[in-house]
Amino acid sequence: MREKQKEFRFTQFLQRELDLIDLPLLMLVIILSTLGFVTLFSAGSDFPWRISGQARNYAVACVVMFIFANIPPRYLQKCAVPVFVAGVFLLAATLVFGITVKGATRWIGFGPFRVQPSEIMKLGLPLFLAWYFTLRRDIISNWDWLISGLILAIPILLILKQPDLGTAILVGIAGFTVIFLAGIPWQWMATLGVSAIAGLPALWMMLHDYQRLRVMTLLDPTRDPLGSGFHIIQALIAIGSGGVWGKGWMQGTQAHLDFIPERTSDFLFAVYSEEFGLIGNGFLIFIYFLLIVRSAVIAVNARDSFSKLLAGSITAIFFTYTFVNIGMVSGILPVVGVPLPFMSYGGTALVILGTCAGILMSINAQSKTKNAD
Numbered sequence: 001m002r003e004k005q006k007e008f009r010f011t012q013f014l015q016r017e018l019d020l021i022d023l024p025l026l027m028l029v030i031i032l033s034t035l036g037f038v039t040l041f042s043a044g045s046d047f048p049w050r051i052s053g054q055a056r057n058y059a060v061a062c063v064v065m066f067i068f069a070n071i072p073p074r075y076l077q078k079c080a081v082p083v084f085v086a087g088v089f090l091l092a093a094t095l096v097f098g099i100t101v102k103g104a105t106r107w108i109g110f111g112p113f114r115v116q117p118s119e120i121m122k123l124g125l126p127l128f129l130a131w132y133f134t135l136r137r138d139i140i141s142n143w144d145w146l147i148s149g150l151i152l153a154i155p156i157l158l159i160l161k162q163p164d165l166g167t168a169i170l171v172g173i174a175g176f177t178v179i180f181l182a183g184i185p186w187q188w189m190a191t192l193g194v195s196a197i198a199g200l201p202a203l204w205m206m207l208h209d210y211q212r213l214r215v216m217t218l219l220d221p222t223r224d225p226l227g228s229g230f231h232i233i234q235a236l237i238a239i240g241s242g243g244v245w246g247k248g249w250m251q252g253t254q255a256h257l258d259f260i261p262e263r264t265s266d267f268l269f270a271v272y273s274e275e276f277g278l279i280g281n282g283f284l285i286f287i288y289f290l291l292i293v294r295s296a297v298i299a300v301n302a303r304d305s306f307s308k309l310l311a312g313s314i315t316a317i318f319f320t321y322t323f324v325n326i327g328m329v330s331g332i333l334p335v336v337g338v339p340l341p342f343m344s345y346g347g348t349a350l351v352i353l354g355t356c357a358g359i360l361m362s363i364n365a366q367s368k369t370k371n372a373d
Helices: 002-020 023-043 048-069 073-097 117-135 142-160 165-181 186-198 200-206 209-219 230-241 268-301 305-329 347-372
Strands: 099-101 104-110 113-115
Touching (some): 023 048, 073 117, 117 347, 142 165
Antiparallel strands (some): 104 113
């Protein structure tokens, strides 16, 4: 009798867990992760520690995803303030105690582990802004738009100090998406647009020399083919040499002859393109399109303001990551440090993406429960 009761309870537990999991979203994440690991296995054949490290990263991200799928959005709302405050504190601490790699101070060490606080803010900032606008939803005034702009500016400025322009842009887009979805008036949008255009000369002067060089290289990569233009030129050669069907897995010459820099992280798409060609690229972009559409559907169907704003921001995160990385590797955007979602090597970024997927599953489960009621 006791055995039957245990079996029944276990069956109930499994059924409850399955109800929490959004199968379309899970399948898309699995497909992207599989493609990413297969490509990284080829790209990282000379770096076996990266292959084993990425396997560990996927395992951790998977656990984190299922944990957050079990956390109702109302509990996330309660955590918004401490997560944001902790993220700002870590960003400030990074500038003082951070680990510098290749001239950028973006990591902070905790024993044998390294954490990139700016990655945390990709979720921490929209989480906090969603909490703020949910709190103020019935009494939003012009002061709230000013305050939200200040909230947006704090982490962006700290990230720019590292310096990390790419992550600052991603964090800014994730946060601004919440402000946009909260209903910012068109007058404010017009003012921001005009201010942004007018501020371009000042922004250009604020950029570091290497950041200006990246913009100039985008316009003409051949001006410095062995220096600043090397990344883009080699990536374009890899993409073009893949042809329609690709050279085949583990057969990419640009990658295995060490012509593609950062081939396991930011430029993994170039390796994928060379080995799987136009057909493979079409399939990959289609999967990303489905991921973004599925995330948007979850955002639309969310049953409360906080969930809608947070899910909408996560959708923007997925889209921006994908567009910026593929655009950067394809030579239509400047080179910035942005990973390809669920594919590029990286622990903190992968865990944050897994967290985003788990939150979407939690929001979707809440929507299904209310629909059933």
